[in-house]
């Protein structure tokens with residue numbers, strides 16, 4: 001049975017039993033149901049919102065026209081049919097994957113996928129098959145071994161090294177093996193694609209599901225899963241990390257909306273980042289330091305050994321630079337690295353300072 005037929009069948013069974021869940025918007029009624037027990041949500045409210053806190057889960061009192069309209073707008077921005085907001089990127093990945101994949105299915109995932117994807121796979125109890133980072137041959141090998149519905153999980157830009165996934169090739173593999181693609185666009189959001197819509201919007205076949213976090217380039221908090229209306233309805237009914245938690249507060253929805261509005265005029269910032277990336281890449285070439293290849297805002301210097309990478313991070317701190325180490329289990333032992341994230345507010349002389357400090361502070365220097 002196809003995945004969509006399975007989702008549809010479960011929804012229909014639930015509807016028949018009279019237990020189908022729908023988001024509703026309640027207005028102008030005496031509140032005898034929210035969790036705003038002391039009324040604080042009303043006191044903290046922003047000028048143009050009815051409340052501060054959302055006062056309940058989306059299926060109870062936490063839904064609003066604002067949240068639903070925002071979901072539609074964001075889904076349209078990313079060229080998707082529908083979207084569902086989650087309280088964080090972590091819970092979005094966890095909820096999405098654990099809800100759509102069954103124990104009889106197979107999830108093939110890049111070994112460097114974020115912990116939230118990997119935890120979602122674990123929770124689903126599906127057969128979990130990791131493939132070597134960005135290795136399409138290994139991915140195809142894994143696809144040949146699969147059983148049940150087949151999912152592929154990748155990031156469009158990997159947080160652990162800044163590399164871009166070969167999405168067109170992965171989409172072709174999905175077609176060949178009948179796999180459903182799930183793409184985490186956390187680090188592409190706001191930076192890549194038209195107006196920062198990410199790397200998936202231009203694909204020939206849209207992925208089954210995509211995730212955009214609001215906590216990175218958008219400077220807010222929360223995340224959205226975009227895909228079909230059927231997927232949205234399914235998640236509303238079966239996704240426990242969506243169902244059993246209080247919805248995001250109103251100021252947060254405003255921050256998200258504001259972030260998306262600003263993306264439309266953020267070409268100058270994206271251009272600054274592109275220039276900084278080019279400048280950084282040239283500095284890497286001149287320095288000969290073992291940075292991993294990257295054309296994105298994330299650049300990693302491989303420096304095996306927890307102690308080495310912690311010491312250099314500390315040393316950079318004494319030079320006025322905040323550069324954090326990635327250590328196990330975020331990356332494998334022996335793959336420890338320093339991660340440099342470039343921002344539109346960074347300056348070329350800050351990059352110069354970093355390379356001068358690295359020359360001084362590197363263990364071999």
Ligand SMILES: Cc1ncc(COP(=O)(O)O)c(C=O)c1O
Nearest residue numbers: 088089090114159184186213215
């Ligand atoms: C690739 C990726 N996905 C998901 C997340 C989780 O997002 P959030 O911080 O919104 O929970 C992160 C955050 O580090 C991430 O890097």
